[in-house]
Amino acid sequence: MTLIEPLPEPILEPLADIGGPAQPLxxxxxxxxxxxxxxxxxxxxxxxxxxxxxxxxxxxxxxxxxxxxxxxxxxxxxxxxxxxxxxxxxxxxxxxxxxxxxxxxxxxxxxxxxxxxxxxxxxxxxxxxxxxxxxxxxxxxxxxxxxxxxxxxxxxxxxxxxxxxxxxxxxxxxxxxxxxxxxxxxxxxxxxxxxxxxxxxxxxxxxxxxxxxxxxxxxxxxxxxxxxxxxxxxxxxxxxDRVLVMYLGQVVELGPVDEVWDGPAHPYTRALLAAMPALDPDQRTQEPPITGDPPNPIDPPAGCRFHTRCSFFEPVCAEVCPALSPVAGGAHSAACHMVIPGSGHSRAPQSLAPKAGDIAGATP
Amino acid sequence: MSATSDAALQAAPVQKARGYWATVGRRFSRDKVSMVCAAVLLAIVLAAIFAPWLGLADPYQGSMIRRLRHIGTPGYLLGTDELGRDMLSRLIYGGRLSLLIGILPVVLAFGIGTSLGLLAGYLGGAVNTIIMRTIDVFYAFPSVLLAIAISGVLGAGVVNSIVSLTVVFVPQITRVAESVTTSVRNLDFVDAARASGAGAITIMRVHMLGNVLGPIFVYATGLISVSMILASGLSFLGLGTKPPEPEWGLMLNTLRTAIYVNPGVAALPGVMIFAVSICFNMLSDGLRSAMDIRN
Amino acid sequence: MNAPLVDIRDLTIRFTGERTVYAVNGVSLSLGEGEVLGLLGESGSGKSVTMRALMRLLPKKRTVISGSVAVAGQDVLAMDDATLSAFRGRTVSMIFQEPALALDPVYTIGQQIAESVKRHEGASHATATARALEMLELVRIPSAKRRLDAYPHEMSGGMRQRAMIALALACKPKILLADEPTTALDATVQIQILLLLRELQREMGMSVIFVTHDIGVAIEICDKVAVMYAGQIVETGTLGDIVRTPRHPYPQGLLASTVHGARRGARLQTIPGTPPSLDQAPAACSFAPRCAHAQQRCTERLPPDVELAPGRTVRCVLAENPVPAS
Missing domain, CATH: 3.40.50.300 (P-loop containing nucleotide triphosphate hydrolases)
Structure with missing residues (x-):
């Protein structure tokens, strides 16, 4: 017995868009x-x-x-x-x-x-x-x-x-x-x-x-x-399109993927990017970008959670947990004292217009 | 042929594949040891069920003049017991009670224990604590002692034996069921089912039961031999069946006085208990490996 | 010119049991002193099995091995148990993907290293413990002295992997076999371990066979690469050869399908299909069903093993043509 039936009607309709395109999903x-x-x-x-x-x-x-x-x-x-x-x-x-x-x-x-x-x-x-x-x-x-x-x-x-x-x-x-x-x-x-x-x-x-x-x-x-x-x-x-970098339960950097890749503002993001194996035999990695293992998420370090592995560590990092702050305009932000004006870190921008180049240039 | 149109394909009745249990059955049937054990058990069970039609001697009819005949005596294939009753007949009739007391408590405990374990394992939290801590109380007593104590309180008799053995096995099966359920519950497919909006009952029925039943079943099969031995023990102590009822454990008890006179006959009920137990154990092992279909 | 340190000839490994698996099918491989060879392949390509055969770690009962495996002039497949246990750890040593499973949980790291030194070199307890400390320092475990008394579970993943390397190198083996040692590690730890291995290899002058599925990892550490597919080596060459001018369609496809550098939204090049099941010995090119350049003869008989240069072979009919395929 062969039954040829028309295609079934769409039975589960996707949920309706309520908030319109401007409302985040x-x-x-x-x-x-x-x-x-x-x-x-x-x-x-x-x-x-x-x-x-x-x-x-x-x-x-x-x-x-x-x-x-x-x-x-x-x-x-x-x-x-x-x-x-x-x-x-x-x-x-x-x-x-x-x-x-x-x-x-x-x-x-x-x-x-x-x-x-x-x-x-x-x-x-x-x-x-x-x-x-x-x-x-x-x-x-x-x-x-x-x-x-x-x-x-x-x-x-x-x-x-x-x-x-x-x-x-x-x-x-x-x-x-x-x-x-x-x-x-x-x-x-x-x-x-x-x-x-x-x-x-x-x-x-x-x-x-x-x-x-x-x-x-x-x-x-x-x-x-x-x-x-x-x-x-x-x-x-x-x-x-956009990327969120997480470290020990917190977002440390957030932004459009190209901006984050081309100008990573958080030292951890930079380390992650540098840790990727190169695909060119002539450009092998020479130095590990950071040493040690990620710490245990049980009772994480106070202040900035990355400060135990960070090469730009300064006293303020162990005391104050940096909030996500805009790096260049509104789209890209990072949770690092080095991008927060007046944070107390010596590399923090003096004015409210930080230059991404300052921080990127600081990488060895 | 396979280039049927989409519409035809969707209208076509869904072919049922060979299911998991069919695959297990096929693998199981290839296991020679298991098949031999199954055949032995089947023979014993069938003989017990159809005992009245096998033309056996009356298992209750004794005679003082033909007591303790040896195995192989003409007319008494397996000899006679201390009251001159035909051993072959008594062993076969004895299977009726012995198998009942051996298997029924495990079946009952399987049903109760699986339900409790599934609830405790899937729901977790307070439900788990209440069920499992109660179970732990039972664990504090050795199972033999527990069975004896319960039987002692309830009094001798077949039904009471079954009840007391069920009580002994429920905690054991519950504990296995709970641990299997907990491990399955942590698998991603259960989360996927929850993420699709299914309720707890649906998830337990569709996703949990099929995955936990196998291992619990295997464990329960192994318990049948324990149950047989405990049941025999109860009868041996006079807490199970009462004479003159033929039952392997009871027979072992009453024949123990004859052990120096006619050790062959005296050992026969023990041989039966041993044979049935080992067959169930082998079956449970065979089942375990047959169910591991990923190998 | 000395004989190579490792010389595998026509190694074939078949697992029997309920299902037969032709895991390795005619692998020939050689490794000179101080070389780092990458064995690159996907899961089921036979790379780990080949490695285990080198140390005779395969279950005897279920394995049928043919061909020859010679390490430092010794026939590994003919060794008796005593020779074998002296050979393991002393001549050849191995590190694994899961140090948590490879290390004994009930002994401290120091005890395990010292035990190995005592067994292989007959050293005294004091010497062996001193060596253990030296090894932990060598693999850059911070506060090594304290770590001697640590149990494996007290260490983080990266530290455990360092400890396993220390254990493997304690008796100064000539050859280190590394079976995906960085796969289970985080990216920032993986690169540390790779650099450590690179450095130790240079310092100790040992040879390394490094099994990996990740071409990026191979690039960081290997001098030579052998690409495996369906239990066969399909291409060997220097790292540069394999990465820049692969000749076999499989490594070509593998390199083309890497996400690295691909433009967002652009379609990735893929190798269609899936690897073959290995329930039969190959009678034709195993890659032919997935190959865009497959010809009739590819499906009829085994492809030739074309030697383009010393140490550079390609198992493909395309390599017979003088024109590079890329």
Whole structure:
């Protein structure tokens, strides 16, 4: 029996744009998450300041990258934004609305989705690929049959032939293919914002390029906004419009990707950029940009958290925590006493018009 | 052929793939040791169920003149017990009670323990604390002692034995279920399911159950042998079945006086308990490796 | 001209078991004294397996090895257990991706290094402990004296990796095998470890085989590079050869698909498809299904191993043409 039916009607409509183009899709204010650790019987209670007073926004259609090393709080930020864990403080506005305010949790879930780093752990090993993708729509009341049709359509969109892959289990496909499944699953609810948490980091280089191209295509086709979290600066530079550099739970630099790359204002950003292996055999790195490991996020240093590894350390750095301050105009800002006029650091700009060259020139 | 139009493809009925359990079944059936054990168990179970139709001697009918015949005596294939009752018949009839007391408590505890463990593991927090600390109280007592104590309070009898053994196994299964659930709960796919807006019940049903059931099932299978031995122990102490009911543990008890006269016959109920226990243990091992389909 | 320090000839490794995996298929490799060779490949390319064969670390029961592996004139595959344990650590030493797993959690760093020195050199306890301290200082562990008594879990990832390097180099091996030692580290720590290894290699004059999937890492440390794909070496050459003028389509594609320097929004060049499953011994070019230049003969028989210059080989029919493919 062959039934030829017309394509199903679009069943899950993307959430409507409420605030208009000027309203950021995501507005994060003073996001904070502290985990208590230890504190057993007689043991001293300590706090991991995983995310500390993080504020940023993402415009509609933009791709914002978050870079930083392990323990900098980038993955915790992702989970907080997804409302997968409670936050200690802060506000998350999705298109101007807060969850629990005018925006219901179920609608919010549809609006924001996430792709995880570990492609295997993020798929239920007992479900077929089709079942995994169709699960979300079914939760939102789509009939089984329509959800499956949607799943197959999305598999096609992410470059997996449904007739080959629909009934396979996660362990039967390669890492790159699994990550495509995860992307399809995230898209199944027609989200407006997709958080990609190290989504390409575990993939082989040749597969990584394929998935990055796919992400670019999907963004255009579905009008998506991305928050792209990665430790790989090359990838972040390639895909992001703006970038956020995090260190021990705080944003240390924020700005358009080219401005940050061409004139990094925070010493940590400079170190990160200098630590990238060169792709030219004649220009090998000669000196490590910074020494030591990132400190433990348990009870981080007071003042500027980077001061223990910074070569421009001055007493003020250990006392006062620098706020994010504009570097050159409004678009690019950094949390460093060297860019804050009158901060007390000897390299701080004297006037209110700092010259980025001063600081960049100070690098060895 | 494969170049069907999109519309046709979407209208086509979804083919069900060979599921996880089918794959496990296929791998399991290739395991020779497990298959032999399964066959032995099946034979014992079938014999016990169909015992009245097997043309066996009356298991209750004794005779003072043919007591403690040796194994292989014509007419008494496995000899006779201390009251002259046919051992073959009593062993087969005995399987009915012994298997019931061995398996039923584990089945009951599996249901209760899995539910408790799933709740504790998935919901965490206060629910976890209440369930797990209560469980810990039971852990303070050795399981044999606990079974004896409960049976002692409830009094002898088959039903009471089953109840007391269930109580003994619930904490053990709950603890395993909780730890398996906790480890699965921390996997990203559960977060992905939460991120899609699914409620706790849906997530437990669709995403957790299928992933935790396997390991708990394997553990529970292993408990059947323990249950058989504990049940026999209870009967041996007179807290389980009462004579003249044939039951392996009880038979072992009553035959112990004959151990110097006819050690072969006296050992037979023990051999049965041992055989069934080891078969269940082997099956549980086979199941464990069959379920690890990534190898 | 001496014989090379490491000489692998036609090494083939097959894992048996429920599934057969042809992990390494006819790898030939040589390494001279004081050279740093990068073994570059994606996951499943056989690079780590080749390394482990050099130290005979593969499970005996499930592995079928053929070919020859000679290190410093000794036949590694023919060694008995006693020779092997003297050989490991003394002639060849290895560092791994996860120092947390490679170090013993119940002994302090100092004890582990001293133990190795005592076992291999028969040194006294005092000498061995002195050597341990010297090694920790050599790998630039701050306040080394105090760190001697530290357990692995008390150290950060970068420090643990330094400690593992100290342990590996304690008996001054001729060859150091490094299996993705910086992959699990943060960027700012990775570069420190790479520079440290580069410096130690120069100071101690040892040879290094460095396994990595990251071409950037290879560029920072290697003199020569062998690119592996599906259990075979598809191209060898100096670092400059491989990075600037790769001749095999696989390294060409790999280099072209790097994100580094790609313009935002521009499409990345990719290698289509995925690596082959290794359940059969290769009978044709393994890369042919993904290759833009594949010809009929590529799918019919094994490609030739073309030697362009000493130490520069390409396993591809294209290399037979005199015209460079790029």
């Amino acid at each position: 995501l507005d994060v204010k003073n996001l904070t998450k502290h985990f208590p650790v230890g504190g057993g019987f007689l043991a001293e209670k300590k706090t991991v300041r995983a995310v500390d007073d993080v504020s940023f926004s993402i415009a509609k259609g933009e791709t914002v990258g978050i870079v930083g090393e392990s323990g900098c709080g980038k993955s915790t930020t992702a989970r907080l934004l997804m409302h997968l864990m409670p936050r200690n403080a802060g506000e998350i506005l999705f298109d101007g609305e807060t969850v629990g305010g005018t925006l219901g949790m179920r609608d919010f879930r549809r609006g924001m989705q996430m792709v995880f780093q570990d492609s295997y752990a993020s798929l239920n090993p007992r479900l077929t690929i089709e079942d995994s993708i169709a699960f979300g729509p079914k939760v939102h009341g789509i009939a089984d049959r329509d959800a499956r049709a949607l799943a197959r359509e999305l598999m096609d969109k992410v470059g997996l032939r449904p007739e080959v892959f629909a009934n396979r289990y996660p362990h039967e496909v390669s890492g790159g293919q699994r990550q495509r499944v995860n992307i399809a699953r995230a898209l199944a609810l027609k989200p407006r914002l997709v958080i990609l948490d190290e989504a390409v980091s575990a993939l082989d280089k040749s597969v990584e390029a394929q998935v990055l191209n796919l992400l670019t295509d999907l963004k255009r086709e579905f009008g998506l906004t991305y928050l792209f979290i990665s430790h790989d600066l090359n990838v972040v530079r390639y895909i992001s």
